[in-house]
Amino acid sequence: MITSLTLFGLCAVLGSAVGFLAGLLGIGGGLIIVPVLTSLLLWLKVVPDTSVMLVAIATSLASILFTSTSSALAHHKNNNIPWHIAPWVMGGVALGALLSSFFAALLPEDYVRFIFGISVLLIAYRMLYSKEKAEESVTLPKGPLLSSITALMGALSAMIGIGGGALIVPLLSHFSIDMKKAIGCASACGIVIALFGSVGYITSGWHVFELSAGFIGFIYLPALFGVVSTSWFMAPIGAKATHHLPVKVIKRVFAGLLVIIAIKMLMS
Template sequence: MDSLVFIIGTCMLLGTLVGFLAGLLGIGGGLIVVPALLYLLPLVGIQEQFVMLLAIATSLANMVLTSTSAVAAHHRRNNISWSIAKIMVPGVIIGALSSGTLASLISANQLQQLFAVFVILMAINMARPVKPQEQALSLPVNWLLFIITTAIAMLSGMLGIGGGVMLVPLLCFFGLKMNRAVGLSSLMGLCVAMAGSIGYIIAGWNVENLPAGTLGYIYLPALFGIAFTSILVAPIGVKAAMTWPTSTLKKVFSVLLICIGLELVFSSFGR
């Protein structure tokens, strides 16, 4: 019981940060949730072999809830380009559905190393300046955009993130302003989260020796704690995204990724 109270209470605090970042940056919070759960889950007796998969699956399940709130708020503010979304959604669903099975075939250590490398690369990428003004869109042809979004969704699902760290700079490169890129990224993150969660439930359904309170690979006590507060805070992040200048959003995004990436690098040396 003490462990249950600890994990729920701690994850409620975590959820306040996750919800704000989901609305502000459209990243779904996975870059925060996964490292946090990698630290918290062993403290409540979760076996090492399951920690990474549970962290990833729980992160995706939480994004179903936080991204729904963020998407609704962005839609009310006309931040989502639905014509682009119709092209991207099918690839996102296919990629995310396959992610659970692929992740279960990789060792926990390899998954953590992949996550660390990914975060560092994204930190470097986001530190680069984007186009300061909206330009005419120059999207790839439909089949190429489908392949790109499928690959992004597959990697995002394997890492337990919404894909915003890849989609936001990609969409900015194609000429979208930051607030519209974040809005569309939030929608794509919701699709990744829904399809990815289903994939991890299926992949972990018949796995033996999983801890109590799991649905497939989703750890429900942690999910409840994170979701409870993150849903409430996400709209505040959306309001901040509408009023903060693009340069400030870029700085927040880059600093966040750099800090997380460095922490993961240093911790990987201790494994």
């Protein structure tokens, strides 16, 4: 009981930071939740070392279900979700996330850690060196092809425990979708990735951990409730802070932090 309460409190602090950064920089919380929660679970010895990464990823995805819903509702009210393409994008990421979450549970811990570390390095690189303007307009693929492309992004997102915005927004921007519309579509996709990814992690981990120990599959409830209890409220504060803080500087610092996290994860 004491361990669960300690983890809940620490995850509430983590949720505050994640929610604020999500609102300030428009990034998903999984990039921070997964490595920090992995360290907390190892420190408190809540789960075996061989399952700690999967528990962190599954719990991260479950928390993103709440934050993405809040974000998507706001974007929908502002007419920032392009519903003429959103179903194709959401269908693709749903299938990818569901299949990936089952597959990740079969991989050795070191493989999952390696995939997460490399993915974070690439995302950090894009944050540091992304161009402000698109070079050329590119025609958006037709529905089925678009779904096939986004299925790969949904699969990677679910495997590393992120909402997918870091992958989907640049993709849609590349195909000449307005940035606000791209972010709105990504927020809606975050719900689908988190939902279907969580279902996969719950199903594949159902016989690994017991509900009486605080688990639903690979999702650890005390950590989930801790993160959600604060991240939901801090995201709007972070969004308002964009008008007062040097976001570009903070984004570069954050990207540098991601590089350190990724290298540490790869060397562990």
